[in-house]
Amino acid sequence: MATAAKRPTKQSATVRISEQSHLLLREMAAQEGESMQSVLDKALEQHWRQRFWEEMKVAYAAIQSDPEAMAAEKKEFALWDVTLMDGLDPHEVWADDVAVQPTGERVA
Numbered sequence: 001m002a003t004a005a006k007r008p009t010k011q012s013a014t015v016r017i018s019e020q021s022h023l024l025l026r027e028m029a030a031q032e033g034e035s036m037q038s039v040l041d042k043a044l045e046q047h048w049r050q051r052f053w054e055e056m057k058v059a060y061a062a063i064q065s066d067p068e069a070m071a072a073e074k075k076e077f078a079l080w081d082v083t084l085m086d087g088l089d090p091h092e093v094w095a096d097d098v099a100v101q102p103t104g105e106r107v108a
Helices: 019-032 036-064 067-081
Strands: none
Touching: 019 036, 036 067
């Protein structure tokens, strides 16, 4: 998987876009009641995330097609599986407004 570039901070810069893109951006901003910068920021973030997951799918497909790599992956998954409950009582109930006994019984 390609290494993701360092994501920029909230600074501004000027970027040239086509007239068609500018009109579309302006229309979208008006429809959403947001600034063109905000609409563009959201579109780029969505595009970045889409590419990230597409690259993840490609990388995982490569692992799945290699039996040795997949065996190593499953072995690592098994190591992490023991941390899922991490010794917690699976019957314990959590709520903000009531105390809970270790058995999961609610106490008034």
